[in-house]
Amino acid sequence: MHAMQYEIGLPADYDMGVIRERVATRGHALDDYPGLGLKAYLIRERGVDGSAVNQYAPFYLWSSLTGMNGFLWGGGGFQNIVRDFGRPVVRHWTGAGYEPGPSAAAVPRAASRRTDPIPADADPGAVVERALAELRRHAGTAGVHSAALAVDPRHWELLRFTLWEHDVPAEGDGTAYRVLHLSAPHLDDIPAGRHW
Template sequence: MIAMQYSFTLPSDYDMDIIDRRIRDKGPLLDGFPRLRFKAYLAARKQDEGFASSENLYAPFYLWDAPEGIDDFLSGPGFAAVSGDFGWPSVQTWMVWHSDIAANIGTAKFATRTIRAVPPHSDLAALRAASIAKAKSASKAGALVAFTGFDPTGWRQVKFCLWPRLPEFTAGVDAGQTYTVGHVSLPASS
């Protein structure tokens, strides 16, 4: 498996209802896309109460069964349309260290994502084990998806979760970026 995300930063006065309509209208088009484990259509708004973002964002997150799925999507009409409308994004990818996916993933309403730098000469095995333990803990806390991955090109790790409701974070815990989920595309068999 391999994960992927790209993000579009939108102007502070951008009408985010446009993004909501886009997700509502185009989200189901990726339902059943070959090699796609899931795609979470994510948005963040500067004015969201309780977890306001520093920017307005449209930032889909994908989990693919195989790299060929990324190639098929990025080479296809869906990505051509979104990059034509919003610009040519940098596409981040992560190798999968661990992924728990609940059967009711389609009920997700919120997502959290934290990206951290991996310091040089880190004990990667220990970092992976700690990341997997945190993902399993998120699953026990109610996450519908608890994913952790690693990018050896940029030396970064990611933790991504989908939630049925906004999780509570204790003081001193970095929630990273919080998003609302507009739609979750799933394989045809789900």
């Protein structure tokens, strides 16, 4: 599993209906994309769910690197983002674990992304093991569709991404997003549990 996200910042007065229409008319294009575990079409909207910004920020879990590479530079769809918005920075993390939640059969409406640094003096293996144990507990929370843990070893950062059936809980879990559409053609190819 490989996690990936790019964030496209939009002006404060941007009509987010444009993004909603884009996803409504084009989102289905990845509903059967080879190697794609899931793509959550995410937005943050200024003044909604505590967001101070407008943003389009799709998040991906890839079941194969071939699929990810085909999407990014093989004509698989990323060229449309570059054409319409310019070339954004694409963040990526190596998958460490995945857990379906009690609402795995539901259509998720919200998502959260939490990132935490791995301290320079910490044993990264021990930190990841603790985070995986926490991921298992977290994934059992009512309303969780699924949750993934990934690591950026360049910046030594943990990422926890969660899809929620309804809303991100009031106590928060990092950055909150609205899910406009979910393409999940090969989500079943991402094994539950630890990924090594």
